Amino acid sequence: MSSVNTAIQLITREQAEQGATAKGSTCSPALAKGPWDYDLAEALAGIPAYGPGASSADVAPAATPRQGQLPEEYKLASDAELGERILAAKAALGDRAVILGHFYQRDEVIQYADFVGDSFQLANAALTRPDAEAIVFCGVHFMAETADILSAPEQAVILPNLAAGCSMADMADADSVAECWEQLEEIFGTEPDAEGRVPVLPVTYMNSSAALKAFCGEHGGIVCTSSNARTVLEWAFQRAQRVLFFPDQHLGRNTAKALGVPLEQMPMWNPRRELGGNDAQALLDSRVILWHGFCSVHKRFNVGQIEKARKDFPGVQVIVHPECPMEVVDAADSAGSTDFIKKAIAAATEPTTFAIGTEINMVNRLAAEYPQHTIFCLDPVICPCSTMYRIHPGYLAWVLEELVAGRVVNRITVAESVQDHARTALERMLAARP
Secondary structure, three states, X not given: OOOHHHHHXXXXXXXXXXXXXXXXXXXXXXXXXXXXXXXXXXXHHOOOOOOOOOOOOOOOOOOOOOOOOOOHHHHHOOHHHHHHHHHHHHHHHHHHEEEEEEOOOOHHHHOOOOEEEOHHHHHHHHXXXXXXXEEEXXXXXXXXXHHHHHOOOOOEEEOOOOOOOOHHHHOOOHHHHHHHHHHHHHHHOOOOOOOOOEOOEEEEEOOOOHHHHHHHHHOOOEEEOOOOHHHHHHHHHHHEOOEEEEOOHHHHHHHHHHOOOOHHHOOEEOOOOHHHHOOHHHHHOOOEEEEOOOOOOHHHOOHHHHHHHHHHOOOOEEEEOOOOOHHHHXXXXXXXXXXXXXXXXXXXXXXXXXXXXXOHHHHHHHHHHOOOOEEEEOOOOEOOOOOXXXXXXXXXXXXXXXXXXXXXXXXXXXXXXXXXXXXXHHHHHHHOOO
């Protein structure tokens, strides 16, 4: 099976040659270009953007990191040449460097990873290499921050392309959350109830900045992943009357609903509106206050896609990620983290048809890894994570060869003052095991 990048290149070429008669579709022909074209466009415009793909319509904050220009030799190198240079650099570095590759990363990069997994699995994987001088994180910005928090101070965490951010993580910033918190304290007060539960506790999804993890750590809160969100909410409800959950509304809603929290007790907080767009009574009656954030990759999935999959493939097993809208999760056979999806397919003993609702690179890779099954993405349009796609073998070759030369580029460093509180929230998450 060809990679997602190869498919995009073929589709784009066919669309240019055949127009409407071309087979297959992608959400943007610009995906076929090198990510350095987006780096240059941002530099010329002076405005950051997430680039083509699922998050192309999301507005990037002015402070979004930007990538400088990749040296020309890496832009012009062929795939084969880049591969040779990456392997040579890896061999020269040996145990001094470890490469982490997220499930959603393109195959052309994943093939060089020492570890493949979700964001927290990879941060933990880095801990198994304490002697590595450099941790090269082929993921997005918040993942590299988490790795820096959990790794040793002398280890350098490197993000091959600084523009590989996360639009969902950017939908909740420290200032907006702090302002929300002040308004909630005015309504709820700060005194615990007769059972010792505080009025509200902050919970942030792993897909958030280090600053927000630190906010949670400082205010008695906790971090969750998609695999332990239920356990974390149960932990929070033991300590608080209600939870402020950010940045992903869908994970928060789906998890709380599964715990029996009524939808009317889950108001949405829109940071651009007074009291988040709510009245005080709705907030007082709440159990979970959901932040107005979402993943643009998982927002693309809908019930119509599931209905079509069931019609075209009777008996199909539909598995979706809990970042999908509630209606999609309700219509699926099961929902769970990227690791849950992978394990569900691995556990199938008989040839099965799976329709998967998560990022296309992971789905494509699962289809290649388990050829005895029929595995396809619910979304028929090839539209990868915009920011994850900003990492290309050219950037990986560049940062590795710089390390060989004794230079560290694109280092991600979290301030010590932020690290302390963020680490506290992460440690609470580790202790809250499913």
